[in-house]
Amino acid sequence: MRLAFKIALRFLLSGKNQTILIALGIAVGVAVQVFIGSLIQGLQLSLVEKTIGNSSQITITSGSGDKIIRSWERVVYEAGISSKAIRNISPSVDASAFLEYEDGSEPILVRGFRLADADDIYGISGGLYDGKLPQRKDEAIIGRDLAEKLEVEINERVNLVTPLGGVVKLMVTGLYDLGVSAVNKSWLITNLETAQDIFGLDDGITSVEMQVDEVFNADNLARQVNNTLSDSRLIVDNWKDQNKQLLSGLSGQSLSSYMIQVFVLVAVLLGISSVLAISVVQRSKQLGILKAMGIKDRDASLIFVFQGLLLGVIGGVLGILLGIGLLLMFTAFAVNPDGSPVVPVFISYPFLVVSGLFAISAAVFASLIPARLSSRLNPIEVIKNG
C-alpha cells in the first residue's frame, strides 16, 4: 500500500505536464461548480430575503368564529418556548377599514402592533422618512403611496371608518416607506391599544406573528409551535405553505444548477478516466515488471486509485481557489450603478468543502477503470513484447 502510494506519486511527478493538465481540468470543473453553485445560492438567498425577510414567517391566527385570540400573552409565551430558532414574536390586531378623504374613501388595513416587537420584523422605524412612531393612543403612521393619494401630511388628522360604520379620528404622526408598494398603499400602523379599541376587541388580538432563524425550516418550526400551543383551536401558518409558487421556482432553479454541476462533473470524470487509462498503457512496462516481481493485482490497481486521489485533491483545492477568485471578480466587476453587486454572492464553507470532496470522490471513481486495466494487465504480454 505504501509502495503503491509512492509509485503513484512518482508517476505523477515524472509526467509533470500530464499531471498539470489533468489537475487543471479538475480545477476548472470544480471552479465552475463552486461559481455556479454560489451564484445560484446567493441569488436565491437574496430573493428569499427580499420576499419574506421583512414579513411574518410563521403566523398564528384563531380558528374560532370571531377570529379573536383572547389569552394572547400565553400564546406569545408558548410560541417563544417552542424552539430556540424562533424570534421576533409580535402580537397584532388586523382589520379592514376605510380612510375618508375629500373625493371618497380608500380601503385600508389597520395593523395594530406592539411597535417595539413589530419593528424587529418589519423594520418600521428604519422605513420612517418623516415624523415619528405613534406613541399615544389614536396616533398612527401611514405609507408613502397612501399619503400621496390622500394628500395627508404629518400631524394631520384622518377619519377612519370601520366596517360597522363607526368613525374614529386618528392623528398621523409619521410617514413610512417599507419598500413594498402594497404595504405602502394600504397599511395604517398604530399601536395595539388603539386598534383593539377601534374594533372593540377588548384585550383580544387577531394574530401572533414571528420570524425564524432558518427560513427554509419554517414549516418544521411551525409544526413545533403548533404542538406546543395549549389552545388547539389556533391555526399556525408558515410562509412556505403560503408561497408555493416561489418555492417551486426556487427548486426549479436549484435543479437546473445541479444539472449543470452534474454534467461538469461527468466531463471531468471522463477526462480523468481517459488520461489515466492512457497512462496505464504508457506505464505497462513498469506494471509488467512489478507484477513479475510479485506485486499483487490489488496493489497494482491501487497505484492508479492513489493517482486519482492525489489528482482529485490537487484539482479540488486549486478549483476551490479558482472558484472563489471568479466569484470575487464577479462581485467586483458585475455591479449595479450604485456599486452594489448585481447578484450578491454567497460563499458557503460547507458548500466549498462538499464541492472539494465531490471532486476527490469523482477522481477516485474515475480512476477505477484504469485501476481495473492495471489489475488485469498480464506481465507476460509486456515482457514478451519488450
Added chain:
Amino acid sequence: MDNIIELHGINKAYGEKIKTQVLHDINLSFEAGSFNSIIGASGSGKSTLLNIIGTLDKPTSGQLYINKRRTENMTKDELAELRNRTIGFIFQFHYLLPEFTAKENILMPYLINHFKPSKEVLSWTDQLIELVGIEKVAHNRATDMSGGQQQRAAIARALINKPPLVLADEPTGNLDSESSENVYNTMRKVNEEYGTTFIIITHDQRIAEKTDRIVEIKDGRIGLDIRR
C-alpha cells in the same frame, strides 16, 4: 542436492482454433545451487519454458514444482507472493522503473511485501550495489545509466530478496562483449557465494560454455542436456 525446479509433462499450446504447440511433454529438473543455461533457436520455445518456470505463464498441461510445492492450483496472489520470495527475474531489457533511482529500483521487490526497509536490508542493498559495481550511479535515475549499468542494477534487484532461484532471459542480449563478461561474472559470483540457482537463456556461445549444464530446446522438445 534437492531439485528446486521440477517439470513433469509440461505442454504448452497457444491459440483457440488453430493450436500451435510450443512445448511438447517437457520433463526437466534443476538442482538447487546449480548454474544452468538454456539454448536454442529463436522460436524454439525456450522463453516460454522459462516463463512457465517463473509462473508468469501457465502450462496447458503438466505440473511445475517449485521447492517441492505444486503451483498449478495456486491463486494469482499466492503465485505473486511465491515469485516475490523465491524467484529473481532478469530480462533482456532491464525494465527498471525510470521514475526511480537505481537504489530504489533495487529495493523494489523488497518493498512489495514490506512497509519499510530495515537496516540489514539497506546494508544488503549497498553490498549488492558494490557486488554489481554501480556505486557511482546508485542514486541516478534509471535513465541516467549506461546499458551495462542498467542491466547490473537489474541483477541486483533480482537478488534483493535473496531468492534461491534466478531466471535470466538473455541477460546479455543487449550488451557489448565486455559488459556481457562483466554481467556473467557477477552472476557466477552470486551463484558461488550465496548458492543461488541460475537458469539462464542465452544466445551467447561463450557464456553457455561456462555454465555447469546446457539444456538445448529444439522445436519445443529437449534436444541436448549436457552436464559438466
